[in-house]
Structure formats: C-alpha cells, structure tokens
C-alpha cells in the first residue's frame with residue numbers, strides 16, 4: 001500500500017514525469033469504506049481533501065479562472081445556486097462537517113475570492129470547532145486586512161488555527177498582475193507592499209504561506225522568469241511557491257474566449273522541467289502522482305518550489321474507471337456535498353432545504 005501525506009517517502013523518480021497516469025492506480029492507495037445518504041456505500045481515498053466552496057463572487061476576472069473552467073469543461077454555465085440565508089448556509093455546513101469529520105480529511109476554503117465573503121470568519125470558527133487537520137485557504141490576497149468579527153481576516157486565520165495561506169499572483173510586477181487577473185479598478189487589491197505586510201505577520205505565526213503562480217506566455221514563461229519571480233518574492237518574505245501549468249480541458253465544451261486565451265498562453269511544464277536540469281541551483285526533491293495531477297518539488301535558495309500539471313479530462317477518466325471511489329469532496333453553495341467540483345454531479349449527501357430557504 002502506498003503511503004501519502006506526511007508518511008510519504010521522499011524520492012524523485014523522473015520516469016513518473018512521462019508515465020503519468022499510466023502508473024496511477026488508486027487501488028494501490030489506502031481507501032476507507034463509508035456510507036453516504038445519497039450515494040450509498042463508497043470507498044474514500046484516505047488522504048482526501050474536503051473543499052468548502054464559500055462563494056463565487058470575485059474581485060478579479062481571470063480568463064484562465066479554474067473555478068469557471070471546471071464548469072465550462074462540462075458544457076455548463078458557471079452560475080451557482082446559493083443557500084441565500086447566511087444562518088442556514090452555516091447550519092448546513094455544520095451538518096456536512098459532522099458527516100466528513102470521521103474520515104479526517106484536510107480542509108480547504110475556496111471560491112471566488114474567500115476573503116471578500118462576509119461569512120468567512122464564521123466558517124473559520126466552525127471548522128476550528130471540529131478540529132480538522134491541515135487547513136488551507138486559497139485567495140488572491142485582496143481582503144486579508146478587511147475587518148471581520150473585530151479583527152483582520154489574516155489574524156482570524158491565525159486565531160482559528162489555519163495552517164496554509166495560498167496566495168495567487170501571476171507576476172512579481174503589480175501592473176502586469178492587475179492586468180492579467182483583470183481586477184476591478186475601484187476594488188481592493190493586494191500589492192507587493194501589502195504582501196510584505198501579510199508575510200511579516202504570517203511568518204511570525206504557525207500560518208505557512210505559498211505563493212501560487214500560473215505559468216503564462218504573457219508573464220512567467222521560462223526557468224529564468226521562475227527564478228526572477230522567486231527572487232522578487234523572497235525580498236518580501238516568501239519562501240514557498242507553486243508554479244502551475246494551465247489545465248488541459250475539453251475543447252468542444254469550453255467557451256471561445258477561454259480556448260483562445262488558454263491555447264495561446266500555455267507553457268508546458270515538461271519543457272520547463274527539462275530546462276530545470278540546466279540549472280544546478282534548482283535541486284530536485286520529490287515528485288508526486290495524483291489522480292489527475294502530477295507534481296515535482298525542487299529546492300532553491302532555501303525555498304520550496306512546487307510545480308504542477310493537471311488534466312481535467314483525466315479526472316473524469318479516472319473516476320469512470322473506479323466508480324465506487326470518492327477521491328475528494330466539495331461542499332457547494334447550494335448545500336450539496338459532492339465528490340467533485342460540479343454542484344449537481346456525484347452527489348454524496350443532497351441538501352433538501354433549498355426551496356424552503358429561497359422563500
């Protein structure tokens with residue numbers, strides 16, 4: 001049985017890079033039997049992540065937005081239904097937390113932009129009440145100094161024992177970052193100066209950060225640019241990074257703007273990884289094969305540099321092969337607990353109160 005998470009063996013096996021999913025078999029990993037109200041008996045991947053989709057509202061409008069891409073990949077509009085009443089959303093979330101807690105997942109909060117959600121701190125408290133291991137929030141950083149419940153969101157993340165703060169930025173240059181992520185002009189934005197203040201606070205606490213960068217032809221597009229990006233962020237206190245390849249998706253389903261943007265901007269990580277070998281200062285550390293993603297981790301200037309490629313199609317191929325397996329879980333804004341990112345697919349525990357709530 002293959003070990004995962006903290007028990008994982010630290011090895012770097014380059015053959016995995018090209019073998020990829022041919023080498024992946026979820027049955028080699030530990031799975032736990034579990035009964036769900038609507039899906040019945042399932043095998044749950046032991047190291048799974050439980051994502052809380054807090055809201056789809058965002059102050060940016062990235063052409064590559066993964067949240068939108070996941071729906072477009074299934075020929076669906078990214079137009080999520082919401083439990084509108086805040087108290088009811090939190091009540092249902094608590095109900096779902098009790099369902100997933102015995103399985104001991106890691107937890108992440110995602111959106112949209114979670115730090116501009118008025119209920120973020122309520123969600124932080126609720127997750128803390130049930131004591132989940134490894135808690136991550138993915139954000140563009142904009143609202144971390146917003147006040148909620150008498151303190152900044154950043155301090156609330158620390159107070160309620162969040163472990164990881166993932167901040168997405170496409171460039172070390174604020175003008176380029178603003179332009180690519182299409183921020184609304186008059187709305188909050190987290191600049192490099194703000195990031196310096198954020199990291200100064202986070203680095204004195206148990207909250208670990210990770211700066212997440214999508215590789216794009218119009219921004220970070222080569223090993224030299226990756227190094228420059230890391231060098232610039234080291235100056236504001238960063239030490240942990242992830243560089244992601246634009247996801248592969250279904251060309252028949254995704255809308256024209258996204259296809260054009262993604263096709264003309266894609267940087268292939270396989271090429272970057274080959275180039276890494278010409279830079280001895282980038283030291284291979286570990287590689288990981290997941291059910292639809294592959295990650296290589298390097299060390300550089302005392303920093304951890306992860307790099308990840310993922311294929312949305314592969315996610316469905318893998319799930320089709322093992323229909324009894326739950327690989328991840330998502331709590332959606334419509335109250336459903338699902339085995340994936342679409343709020344009416346792979347429903348494990350359906351929320352029945354939506355009509356009542358909308359009255």
Ligand code: SF4
Nearest residue numbers: 058060061062065112
């Ligand atoms: S910041 Fe994140 S959620 Fe917002 S549009 Fe960009 S990718 Fe999507």
